[in-house]
Amino acid sequence: MPNSFNPNNLGVVFLKLVWESLRFAMQALKSNLTRTILSLLGVTVGIFSIIAVFTLVDSLEKNIKSSFTFLGSNVITVNRFQFVGGPDYPWWKYFRRPYNTYSEYLFLKDKLRNAEAVSFSASANTIVQAGSNSYKGTNLTGVTYTYQDVYDLPLQSGRFFTEMEINSSRNVAIIGTKIANTLFPSGNVLGKEMKIKGAKFTIIGIFEEEGEGLFEIASKDMAAMIPYGSFTKLYYVGKNGIEPDIAIKGRDDDIGMVAVENELIGALRAKRGLKPTEEENFALNKSEFIMNTIGSIFDVISAAGWVIGGFSILVGGFGIANIMFVSVKERTNIIGIQKSLGAKNYFILFQFLFEAVFLSLIGGVAGILIVFSLTFIQLGSLELILSFKNIVLGLGISSAIGIVSGIVPATLAARLDPVEAIRA
Known part of the structure; x- marks a missing residue:
């Protein structure tokens, strides 16, 4: 049956999409290297800002918590005062305890x-x-x-x-x-x-x-x-x-x-x-009280890192979108030829979408590599460690930026009329 579903075709189509997208992404880099680098700089700075803050926060939090290991784990201490008091904690009241x-x-x-x-x-x-x-x-x-x-x-x-x-x-x-x-x-x-x-x-x-x-x-x-x-x-x-x-x-x-x-x-x-x-x-104090307080402080710092890096990522997203709009404009004739030869809309869509993701990943990897190079700097007792979690987070954010930035240009490319596109 010629119209029967063949699951092997999905793998072939996917590999073809990946290869075509990677090839066009490399061509975009080579054709106008300065423009592409400047456009990807926003993604690089954004990923660097977020991952650098998270790496610093994780390392600092680990260092501080390790400094409190003398409190022990699963331990309660009996004292007159609480280790951590809230804003309404009447410390003056407990001197007579x-x-x-x-x-x-x-x-x-x-x-x-x-x-x-x-x-x-x-x-x-x-x-x-x-x-x-x-x-x-x-x-x-x-x-x-x-x-x-x-x-x-x-x-x-x-x-x-x-x-x-x-x-x-x-x-x-x-x-x-x-x-x-x-x-x-x-x-x-x-x-x-x-x-x-x-x-x-x-x-x-x-x-x-x-x-x-x-x-x-x-x-x-x-x-x-x-x-x-x-x-x-x-x-x-x-x-x-x-x-x-x-x-x-x-x-x-x-x-x-x-x-x-x-x-x-x-x-x-x-x-x-x-x-x-x-x-x-009397007051009962647990080591978890201090650990939770430290964790909440660093949660605020992490949120600030998202805000700082978010602006750079926003700029980087516009840069990727600009590259993709230019790429669609330059390859309109090629899109028309592909469609006249039987290329489906989804093929064109994913081709440009994958290209946007690849370009964004290049900027993201550059930002992660900069953070990794900073881990070799000696900061006294503070040891910076780029965790696998933060690497995955950086790559995930880069991919998301590529998808969001490339979806509109990719959709426009997929909807082009093949006749009009060939005449372009």
């Missing part, structure tokens, strides 16, 4: 059934010394034995505290790589002694190097850790002193930590003797 106590930690550790682990800690900035060397700005933290069960504490060398060392408040310490390199330039740190406020501490471990971040205060490279009992010998913890933290790690099967949070609220209210009509005199 009680500090966390060690007895509350022991109570929660015994009562919470939905918690993976509960820890107690307190921190202070101090100076550590070894011989004539010293390191200022050390983030010293006193911890309980369960601290390692709540937070990830990878060690480069050495070990964590034993339960006996914690319970007997021995003067042992784990330090960061920056402190180790400063105090002991020659190496061989383990087993050496350093002084904290005049007290000698034996170094039993070194934290794994984290590198510099945007928030260096959170880096373990500049941190030192000692047993909580040893910490209380050096600093006053509690009211009018250093504020301690209680941290609770939820179970992996407790989505959103709903169960452990409800259990924690009930247990802590009971421990503090709060009546049902009284509001909580």
